[in-house]
Amino acid sequence: MGFASDSGQVIQNTPDTSTPRLIALDWGTSSQRAWLLGDRGRILDARRPDFGLLGATGDDPGSRTRDYEAAFDAACGDWLAASPGLPAIACGMVGSAQGWREAGYLTTPTDLAIDAADLTTVPHPRGVLHLVPGLRVAPAADGTVAGDVMRGEETQIIGALGMLTPTDSPLTIVLPGTHTKWTRVENRKIVSFATSMSGELYGLVMQHGILGRTAHGGVRDDAAFERGLVTGTSVPSRGLPAELFGARALVLDGLLDPASVPDYVSGVIIADEVRHLLPQFALGGRILLCGNADLCRRYAAALRVHGVVAEMVAEEAAAQGLWHVAIAAGLVEQTPSTNHQKETP
Amino acid sequence: MGFASDSGQVIQNTPDTSTPRLIALDWGTSSQRAWLLGDRGRILDARRPDFGLLGATGDDPGSRTRDYEAAFDAACGDWLAASPGLPAIACGMVGSAQGWREAGYLTTPTDLAIDAADLTTVPHPRGVLHLVPGLRVAPAADGTVAGDVMRGEETQIIGALGMLTPTDSPLTIVLPGTHTKWTRVENRKIVSFATSMSGELYGLVMQHGILGRTAHGGVRDDAAFERGLVTGTSVPSRGLPAELFGARALVLDGLLDPASVPDYVSGVIIADEVRHLLPQFALGGRILLCGNADLCRRYAAALRVHGVVAEMVAEEAAAQGLWHVAIAAGLVEQTPSTNHQKETP
Numbered sequence: 001m002g003f004a005s006d007s008g009q010v011i012q013n014t015p016d017t018s019t020p021r022l023i024a025l026d027w028g029t030s031s032q033r034a035w036l037l038g039d040r041g042r043i044l045d046a047r048r049p050d051f052g053l054l055g056a057t058g059d060d061p062g063s064r065t066r067d068y069e070a071a072f073d074a075a076c077g078d079w080l081a082a083s084p085g086l087p088a089i090a091c092g093m094v095g096s097a098q099g100w101r102e103a104g105y106l107t108t109p110t111d112l113a114i115d116a117a118d119l120t121t122v123p124h125p126r127g128v129l130h131l132v133p134g135l136r137v138a139p140a141a142d143g144t145v146a147g148d149v150m151r152g153e154e155t156q157i158i159g160a161l162g163m164l165t166p167t168d169s170p171l172t173i174v175l176p177g178t179h180t181k182w183t184r185v186e187n188r189k190i191v192s193f194a195t196s197m198s199g200e201l202y203g204l205v206m207q208h209g210i211l212g213r214t215a216h217g218g219v220r221d222d223a224a225f226e227r228g229l230v231t232g233t234s235v236p237s238r239g240l241p242a243e244l245f246g247a248r249a250l251v252l253d254g255l256l257d258p259a260s261v262p263d264y265v266s267g268v269i270i271a272d273e274v275r276h277l278l279p280q281f282a283l284g285g286r287i288l289l290c291g292n293a294d295l296c297r298r299y300a301a302a303l304r305v306h307g308v309v310a311e312m313v314a315e316e317a318a319a320q321g322l323w324h325v326a327i328a329a330g331l332v333e334q335t336p337s338t339n340h341q342k343e344t345p
Numbered sequence: 346m347g348f349a350s351d352s353g354q355v356i357q358n359t360p361d362t363s364t365p366r367l368i369a370l371d372w373g374t375s376s377q378r379a380w381l382l383g384d385r386g387r388i389l390d391a392r393r394p395d396f397g398l399l400g401a402t403g404d405d406p407g408s409r410t411r412d413y414e415a416a417f418d419a420a421c422g423d424w425l426a427a428s429p430g431l432p433a434i435a436c437g438m439v440g441s442a443q444g445w446r447e448a449g450y451l452t453t454p455t456d457l458a459i460d461a462a463d464l465t466t467v468p469h470p471r472g473v474l475h476l477v478p479g480l481r482v483a484p485a486a487d488g489t490v491a492g493d494v495m496r497g498e499e500t501q502i503i504g505a506l507g508m509l510t511p512t513d514s515p516l517t518i519v520l521p522g523t524h525t526k527w528t529r530v531e532n533r534k535i536v537s538f539a540t541s542m543s544g545e546l547y548g549l550v551m552q553h554g555i556l557g558r559t560a561h562g563g564v565r566d567d568a569a570f571e572r573g574l575v576t577g578t579s580v581p582s583r584g585l586p587a588e589l590f591g592a593r594a595l596v597l598d599g600l601l602d603p604a605s606v607p608d609y610v611s612g613v614i615i616a617d618e619v620r621h622l623l624p625q626f627a628l629g630g631r632i633l634l635c636g637n638a639d640l641c642r643r644y645a646a647a648l649r650v651h652g653v654v655a656e657m658v659a660e661e662a663a664a665q666g667l668w669h670v671a672i673a674a675g676l677v678e679q680t681p682s683t684n685h686q687k688e689t690p
Binding site: 197253273277 | 483484491492493524540543545549553576589591592593595597600614617618622624625
């Protein structure tokens with residue numbers, strides 16, 4: 001598999017007695033994760049505060065700053081109080097134009113070797129928070145081909161790559177989620193990526209659309225998911241909006257249980273995404289799935305339809321990525337005992 | 346063009362002095378249209394009551410019936426009071442299992458020659474309402490291929506066909522809307538159709554999704570729509586959910602005005618639908634667009650990208666279709682003066 005042998009050990013949420021070395025935050029649009037990391041990026045404590053990007057607070061920058069400071073303090077103020085001067089680093093939409101402070105982007109192709117100069121610092125009452133830049137694909141100069149952006153996933157990719165035996169072989173990293181990212185790595189560089197808003201569409205269709213009203217109950221139905229995969233892979237495709245309507249017709253014909261609609265629709269949407277992006281991103285080499293375990297299993301099943309076997313990477317890749325960036329930027333010192341591959345290439 | 350020369354004349358909403366012959370209702374999920382028709386289906390009056398299917402009224406069939414009776418009376422009770430015994434006919438979701446009464450389906454292939462035996466009658470205090478059956482494509486026997494359904498559009502198709510010079514030549518009828526229908530007619534029979542929920546997806550994305558939050562203002566921008574068509578036609582396709590995310594990237598890169606996002610997204614979604622369904626349904630013969638004029642223009646533009654010139658049919662096709670069905674079912678008598686092609690093939 002090639003994963004570092006200690007990748008499982010670092011994922012534990014029980015506090016231990018190690019010395020805290022770093023506060024790491026994955027601060028997204030709708031949620032936040034906070035980790036207290038010890039030597040070698042070992043997770044000493046983990047939290048999921050229930051706030052993400054803060055609502056617009058009008059045109060008063062001072063008010064916005066105070067809101068973010070309060071949210072930061074709520075997430076990890078006690079950790080900082082217990083360990084004054086502990087460095088803190090964050091990735092995700094907190095570094096967007098709508099976030100605490102705009103943290104810029106690296107542009108593909110890039111080796112993601114983020115150092116101190118790439119980080120944006122935000123002062124807060126207890127010290128400084130370091131923000132990781134996002135990643136972008138530049139659009140065509142004439143605007144005919146759109147570019148792409150990610151914020152937060154670049155840090156998960158750094159973490160995932162850090163768990164692999166270093167290699168120059170090409171690979172594809174897929175990060176399933178609300179906005180799934182397909183990332184191509186060649187010669188240790190991110191050469192390109194694309195975003196599919198499949199997860200968002202699934203949520204919209206099931207929460208606000210006719211398919212949500214068609215579904216009743218809702219039980220996990222792996223067979224319905226597999227059936228959706230078949231529909232979403234059928235040739236010729238009638239297009240995603242037509243394949244989705246098929247779920248309603250199946251229910252009306254008594255061929256699909258209303259309670260199974262969510263899993264069927266999940267299969268149709270993921271299969272449609274995979275059929276389009278697999279040929280454009282899986283150009284040889286391994287395929288890694290990184291993210292929520294259930295969602296990764298669904299993508300793995302959709303990839304198997306095409307004869308592709310993907311490898312799953314642990315969910316806590318963001319914490320590991322933040323640790324690697326903090327090391328590279330000199331925020332924390334590599335301990336002599338470490339043998340982590342990222343630092344001993 | 347081949348449209349009957351009087352097809353324009355019948356479309357007028359100003360009352361005239363002709364004798365009322367028929368009450369015609371297109372009663373859909375979210376809205377209702379009511380027409381008072383005179384000789385030869387001439388529109389004497391038209392209304393758009395602001396209710397569609399009525400909300401579930403629990404398990405009491407009596408309560409549900411009373412609700413539908415009241416809605417029917419609000420829509421056209423005065424017309425019936427002024428002309429007691431006037432026949433009334435309705436198409437659309439009012440004939441679904443969630444409607445006033447289930448009106449069944451015809452199954453493709455069918456010539457849509459609906460007669461009295463095909464209509465479902467619902468008694469109401471002033472007489473009887475006749476319901477037009479829907480149309481369905483049967484699913485594969487093993488359930489691996491979904492069927493399809495329409496309710497209301499079959500009547501628009503009857504109306505649109507009635508406006509054409511009768512012909513055995515194949516043709517394709519596209520009815521753009523929340524759930525756009527692509528219908529194939531061969532040897533005067535509906536041989537197949539497919540539904541694309543493109544209009545629903547557009548609404549979901551713009552009302553509830555990140556693209557709606559990305560859009561600000563919102564002005565009509567035909568150039569942005571055309572640009573969306575190019576994106577939605579690009580080869581290879583990255584899949585609809587990825588092409589949609591491109592709108593956000595374009596805005597972040599300053600290459601698309603936030604106010605133009607709605608038209609750009611409209612172009613992407615319609616182009617994606619057309620690229621998939623055109624090759625499966627436009628198998629020779631003319632292509633007709635039937636529905637809302639602005640939406641039909643958008644589909645016509647998307648079809649032009651593929652070198653296809655479509656013809657537009659008037660919006661009031663449903664009223665004309667209901668008139669034709671009423672004639673065929675003997676609800677109204679053909680007046681001697683008529684020379685409408687449907688009755689003189």
